[in-house]
Amino acid sequence: MSERDLSSAVEVPKGNVVFARTGCRILPLLALLGSLLATAALPNSVAAQDAWKSPEWLMDSAQAKQFYRVDYFKNKAEFRAAAPGNAGIAKMKKVVHYYLSQLTHEDNTDLPKTVDRLLNEMAPTLTTPAVRQILMDEILARAPEILTHPKDIVRFNMLSAVVQLNLKPAQYQGSTEIPAVPYNPAHKLLIQVLIDPKQSLDCRILAAKGLARICRDGDGAPSSNEKSDIAQALVDTLAATPPSSEDGIWWFRNKMIEALGFVDRIDNSATQPIVVEALLDIIVNRKELFLNRTLAAQGISQLPLSSSTNLPLITVEICKLLGEMCASYAKAPTSVGWQEPFVRIYLSFKPATVHQAKVRKWGLLFQLERTGLATHAAVVKGAFDVVFPICKPFLEKLPQAPLPPPPSASLVKALNEWVQKNEPTNRSVVPNGKLYPAKPSQVVGAN
Known part of the structure; x- marks a missing residue:
């Protein structure tokens, strides 16, 4: 999967669904699917898989299948616990490891489906609030290790799970949708991905989308200081990524600009007006695309x-x-x-x-x-x-x-x-x- 393809493949709307972009800027579907299949089929030598050290907790394909047959349903029984003990917590974490491990398996041809299944495990009807907190924290704890995987498609799907973590599900008041409340602690990992020039561009774009969602839909969060951290990361990364009509670059800037509009403050914690000035800089910059300026x-x-x-x-x-x-x-x-x-x-x-x-x-x-x-x-x-x-x-x-x-x-x-x-x-x-x-x-x- 090329940077261009993955960066254009998803949108993070209000709520917790990742779905295809539509409109005048969407890439040809066949090219996108072709690139996905080509990347997924890369042999280990080409993908530098051997250079990646698997975490100790990660299950290979055979171990994952064995876990599903023997322990999966027994471990899931702990998901109803109101106050989980240490033994129960360990079993819950194993379920997270089971799903995250599958993202790295060569025989897994549908990584987004794996992400969906993991997220569905945390549905409020299937878990208690305490259990959801444990599961989401474990995802955040293990994600950095998967985000060093040599395959872009693996890292991207790992990050898509992080971006879609919810503290509360979407609700409706009459015909009005109240978006799902994102899991605020994810913002720290998303900042790390955003500012990392060694990370793939599609992952950095997805991180910007996730930060926008956290700022837009958070319920009493992020805090003022956390918004400052997010704003500083966005402003610094925009400064390090000059305007360009190149597809991946302009779209990366677009999602960072969008996120800046949701940080809900004009300055950083040092009262430097970094947000309002960064946006005005873009408005007046004739080297920037009209779409981004507007x-x-x-x-x-x-x-x-x-x-x-x-x-x-x-x-x-x-x-x-x-x-x-x-x-x-x-x-x-x-x-x-x-x-x-x-x-x-x-x-x-x-x-x-x-x-x-x-x-x-x-x-x-x-x-x-x-x-x-x-x-x-x-x-x-x-x-x-x-x-x-x-x-x-x-x-x-x-x-x-x-x-x-x-x-x-x-x-x-x-x-x-x-x-x-x-x-x-x-x-x-x-x-x-x-x-x-x-x-x-x-x-x-x-x-």
Whole structure:
């Protein structure tokens, strides 16, 4: 399995399911499956399997089959224990070892199914909370050893199990889904994978997705300091991974940018504004793909902005970005992938749900409800007045319908004139922060 293939193979949505990506960026299915089969069939000499030292707890294929016949069901009987003793805990851990061992077996042709079976063992209907904690902690304890395995597909599936660990299952209140609550302790391992340049790119991408899920769906977690650790790792790794149109790299940056938008703080524990400045850096960077720049625009609108945040600067730079998009779209209106960037510009003003708007205060228009930011209402609302008519056709486009025509000259003119009239003189996004020089608003991007 190549880095490109695995990095594009899964998405971590709200909840605990890993499923295939769809849309204009999905890779051809046959190429993906072909690469998977080729990697799985690699002989030991090619895959450097002999260089990997198997952990003492790992069962080979014959031992795993013997365990299943003799001990598996007896050990599983411990899963109902309200207060497991040491002997019971040892038996539970053996079940985890049984599943993790299978990820390394040459005769296992369906590793995702093995991951699914392991996760199903921890269903609330089959286990007690104490048992689930033991099982998840054992997975986290053993995962680092599997993550050194020479085969990318083994490491990837090990990490997919970690990413999908849940403290609580998904629930429904009426027709509203409450996402599963991820297992917060997993964030430490995911950070290690994210920042490791020796780890495969597809695993690092999956780690970024997992961190995004932990930040987005956590229930009272991560803590403020843990969010700072996550933010620092994301910002540092973004800095070490320059913008590129190469498929794996831009997608890696995309998932890190997305995660930054969910960390729920603008700075690190040293009060350095690393999150808000990193996202604004991406918004103004013309070497970055429009998709990533607009994702950064949406992300910055989701941060808990303080009264000292330069909201006019953020608003104007997002409008400049939209102006660049209009100019580029006019030159290549039939290129695929245009709808999402325009939609994300809209979402940076108005989020997708009422809960996001009213409770989480996402979107620039709802940031105005935060303490001290209402003074910027005229700027933000004025910007939305010129942004919405441009984005509206992309919001209304049906899946199979063609892309709308380029925005009219009058709409683009209104946008650019608004930017010129509202260019702020204060060029830092926070007091004493880095300066963002003013740039012309109507420039064709490099996309």
